[in-house]
Amino acid sequence: MKTLQTSVVASAALAMGRAFVVSRAVDSVAHIKGTEEEEQELFTNALSVSRAQIESLATDSDIFAAHLEMIDDDMLSESVLSKIAEGESACEATAAAAEQMVAMFEAIDDEYLAARAADIKDIFARISANLSGGVQNPFEGVEQGDIVVAEEIYPSDMALLDLSKIGGFVTAQGSATSHFSIIARNHSLAAVVGLGEQVGQINSGDTLIVDGYQAVVVVEPDETTVNSYLNRKLQEQNLHNEQQAVAAMAVSYRGQSVTVTANAGSVEEVERAIAAGADGIGLFRSEFIYMQSNSEPTEEEQYRVYSAAVRACQGKPLTIRTLDIGGDKEVPYLGLPKEENPFLGWRAIRISLDCKEMFCRQLRAILRASAEGDVRVMFPMIVDVAELETAKSLLEECKEQLKAEGVAYDENIKVGVMIETPAAVLIAEQLAERCDFFSIGTNDLVQYIMAADRANVKVAHLYNPYSDAVVRALTMIITAANSAGIECSMCGELASDSNATEMLISARLRKFSVNIGAIASVKYTISKL
Secondary structure, X not given: OEXXXXXXEEEOOEEEEEEEEOOOOOOOOOOOOOOHHHHHHHHHHHXXXXXXXXXXXXXXXXXXXXXXXXXXXXXXXXXHHHHHHOOOOHHHHHHHHHHHHHHHHHOOOOHHHHHOHHHHHHHHHHHHHXXXXXXXXXOOOOOOOOEEEEOOOOOOHHHHOOOOOOOEEEEOOOOOOOHHHHHHHHOOOEEEOOOHHHHHHOOOOOEEEEEOOOOEXXXXXXXXXXXXXXXXXXHHHHHHHHHHHHHOOOEEEOOEEEEEEEEEOOHHHHHHXXXXXOOOEEEEEOHHHHHOOOOOOOHHHHHHHHHHHHHHOOXXXXXXXXXXXXXXXXXXXXXXXXXXXXXXXXXXXXXXXXXXXXXXXXXXHHHHHHOOOOEEEEEOOOOOHHHHHHHHHHHHHHHHHHHHHOOOOOOOOEEEEEEOOHHHHHOHHHHHOOXXXXXXXXXXXXXXXXXXXXOOOOOHHHOOOOOHHHHHHHHHHHHHHHHHOOEEEEOOHHHHOOOOHXXXXXXXXXXXXXXXXXXXXXXXXXXXX
């Protein structure tokens, strides 16, 4: 028996099954390097075939819609063609460009964007496969209950897998924020990622226990370990059944209604959240519309997305956060400057207020969508009253424009503020007088209060959402909102942690906005308080 462990909790669930070790070997076609023009043509053809494949997949998934934007990016094709011009074959140039672009993404000081390196690998792997004879299915032969073991699982792999057959996943690479990890969590599949070279100790056919709660994999477990697993699995299933029974219900605490909404970044995620029992969408991340495009999305393009999200909410509220990007989030067409300290730099509402025309295009799109359902607008990274007043003034200007054009919108659309900086905490009472709701963004708030980058292992122990300083700040925010008679929600990771639910309820928080996979567990926890 061998025990393998990592520190990354990707998908908290249990599984036991036979290891299916993935081989990425491709049957390559013998190829004699041709002229520069011939190699360019080979690459261009492979790119065209890859794009058509992704376009087909994109009709059913926003993940592949993002891939479609990436493969159309001139930087991708130019990086390969320039290497061909330097004398490399199409295959060599594609491999070199892939390595270069993946390294660039992995170096970005942002957890979400760094995780997109897997998407780049996925796209280049598809192009390389089409250069070498076509995309193969590395999962052929997977049987019911198998544990898929791989160097890495790409988003496009999920289209090749019947997830109803999979017991769980084990990978050498990956992060908790990768598309694969998100999909595993949303399907309640056990996953342990980031095992590195330890994966080499697993052979096809080995019996594995995957403990996604502890990020542990047991290879060839003994009888005692198997019996322990079976007992835990039975307990997990019983708890899951109880949680699912509560998911679609309204929950309350001592007679007071408690709302559990969800965080979403696409219409597809809105649909999944509502189906999972969410009471609405407490955070719709509008920046993904910008990040998945080669140019600023037009007002009409944004309106179509927001309108579709409203319909997907089925009458439940939709809170749209305005553009939240910064120096650490690469949006090439906006020409954002490289900054030494991006988390303290030009980001979120600061960019919107400096780029008023772009901001107004977004506000107009949000307002237009508000005519179709319960839409709220929320401003991120507010640090003083003047910022909020300026943003509200621009919103009023957009209302007047639409009114003059005869375009419908909700004249009483609710306006909210993200509380995610110490400055906002200290002026929470003044902000509460000027808006309709708060949403606490604990991810940034904890970083700023503790002066600790959660992605920096040297100070990770300081990133503690349960510290006295953070708890006191949360209490101040909730008290200010309650005193002003406005709604207060929490949309950071802490809201999704059912271990924190009782503490937050005791602090008088009555609205949670959580990850889709946490809807049932948080509702269940509240129902038992």
